[in-house]
Each structure stands twice: as C-alpha cells, then as structure tokens.
Amino acid sequence: DGGITQSPKYLFRKEGQNVTLSCEQNLNHDAMYWYRQDPGQGLRLIYYSQIVNDFQKGDIAEGYSVSREKKESFPLTVTSAQKNPTAFYLCASSTSDLGAFFGQGTRLTVV
Amino acid sequence: QQQVKQSPQSLIVQKGGIPIINCAYENTAFDYFPWYQQFPGKGPALLIAIRPDVSEKKEGRFTISFNKSAKQFSLHIMDSQPGDSATYFCAASMAENAGNMLTFGGGTRLMVKP
Numbered sequence: 001d002g003g004i005t006q007s008p009k010y011l012f013r014k015e016g017q018n019v020t021l022s023c024e025q026n027l028n029h030d031a032m033y034w035y036r037q038d039p040g041q042g043l044r045l046i047y048y049s050q051i052v053n054d055f056q057k058g059d060i061a062e063g064y065s066v067s068r069e070k071k072e073s074f075p076l077t078v079t080s081a082q083k084n085p086t087a088f089y090l091c092a093s094s095t096s097d098l099g100a101f102f103g104q105g106t107r108l109t110v111v
Numbered sequence: 112q113q114q115v116k117q118s119p120q121s122l123i124v125q126k127g128g129i130p131i132i133n134c135a136y137e138n139t140a141f142d143y144f145p146w147y148q149q150f151p152g153k154g155p156a157l158l159i160a161i162r163p164d165v166s167e168k169k170e171g172r173f174t175i176s177f178n179k180s181a182k183q184f185s186l187h188i189m190d191s192q193p194g195d196s197a198t199y200f201c202a203a204s205m206a207e208n209a210g211n212m213l214t215f216g217g218g219t220r221l222m223v224k225p
Contacts, residue, residue: 004154006154033212040220041217041218042200042215042216042217042218043155043200043215043218048212088152090154090155092154094213098157099143099145099147099160099202099204099213100145100157100213101157102155102156103154104153104154105152105154107152
C-alpha cells in the first residue's frame with residue numbers, strides 16, 4: 001500500500017515538554033510538508049522540504065523543528081517554545097506532476 | 112498574505128441540491144488548481160484538479176469550472192448527498208515550484224441535509 005503514515009494518531013504533551021510527530025511516505029515523493037490545522041480553520045504551513053537534508057520555514061515555523069535525513073521520513077518536533085501547540089497536524093508529500101497527498105493526521109493536546 | 116480566497120465559509124443545502132464553492136487567486140503564475148475534501152478527524156483527500164488550459168473538468172458528480180481571465184475557479188457538486196458533508200479546500204500551485212507546493216484557500220464547511 002502506497003501512502004503517507006503519520007504516528008501517533010493522538011498525542012498528549014505536558015507543559016515544557018518536547019514531542020516528535022512521525023511522518024513516513026513510500027510514494028517516492030521528493031517534497032514533504034507539515035501543516036497545522038486549528039478547529040474550523042484552514043491549513044497553515046509549518047515547514048517544507050524539497051530534498052533530503054534541506055528544509056525551509058513556512059508561515060508559522062516558530063516553536064517547531066524538523067529534519068529530513070531520509071527521503072521517506074520528515075519528523076516534526078514541537079518544542080516547549082511553541083506556546084499553543086494544541087492542534088491537528090498534517091503531513092503531506094508531493095511530486096511536480098500531482099497534487100499533495102496527506103496523511104491521516106496527529107491530534108496533539110497539551111495536558 | 113492570502114493568495115487564494117475561498118467562499119463561502121459554510122454552506123447548507125438539501126439533498127439533491129448543487130452546492131457551489133468559489134475560489135479566487137492573485138498569482139497568475141499558478142497553473143494547477145486542486146480541490147480537497149476533508150472529513151472530521153481525517154487528512155484532506157485530493158478530489159479533483161484542473162489546469163488552466165481547460166475551462167471545465169468533470170469527475171462523477173464533481174465539476175470544476177475555471178475562468179482564467181477572472182482568475183477564479185469553482186467546485187460544483189451535482190445531486191449532493193449527505194455523505195458529501197465535509198470541509199472542502201481549494202488550492203493552487205505552480206509547476207516551477209518544485210514539489211508543487213500548494214497555497215490553500217480557507218475552506219468551506221458543507222452540510223447536506225437529508
């Protein structure tokens with residue numbers, strides 16, 4: 001099955017804690033993205049990567065970090081610097097010929 | 112700066128009606144316009160997409176109409192069903208932007224009443 005796998009589906013973070021969200025794709029796509037979605041809102045770009053070992057900040061990168069050591073993987077770390085991290089996080093990948101394909105999301109809640 | 116403006120924010124229709132969702136873009140370099148459908152708690156799924164060399168594309172009950180001169184495109188859902196109730200996002204990208212990075216509209220929450 002080709003696709004994008006995000007894990008975990010639900011994640012709880014304590015105040016001041018860093019957490020890492022996993023995103024793996026087997027579509028052989030070069031580009032990968034992380035979006036944040038707040039209730040009833042649209043998609044806001046956090047980070048994107050067009051090639052291994054390279055990534056760029058999106059519109060709301062503060063308090064987040066990423067790595068792209070492998071083509072298949074693009075993990076997102078939500079750091080303690082992100083003061084309002086409760087949201088639905090979506091990972092996507094794409095090629096130059098087709099639109100983006102999304103994972104099923106990770107819902108992060110601060111407890 | 113929002114480069115893709117989507118309207119309305121929410122829409123309620125009766126079963127069998129034809130909801131229409133509109134999007135307008137600013138960047139004339141955009142050359143790929145997809146629509147995504149998102150159910151609660153799920154990731155968006157690619158529904159249908161169009162390139163500016165055609166004015167209309169139909170897939171099943173979903174139709175995209177594209178007006179290049181007006182820089183507008185819209186999604187029509189024929190014979191809408193309660194199962195179509197979801198949030199719909201339009202988007203735009205340009206081929207020169209490696210990986211086809213998308214700029215999204217703000218979304219439209221559609222409810223189809225039985």
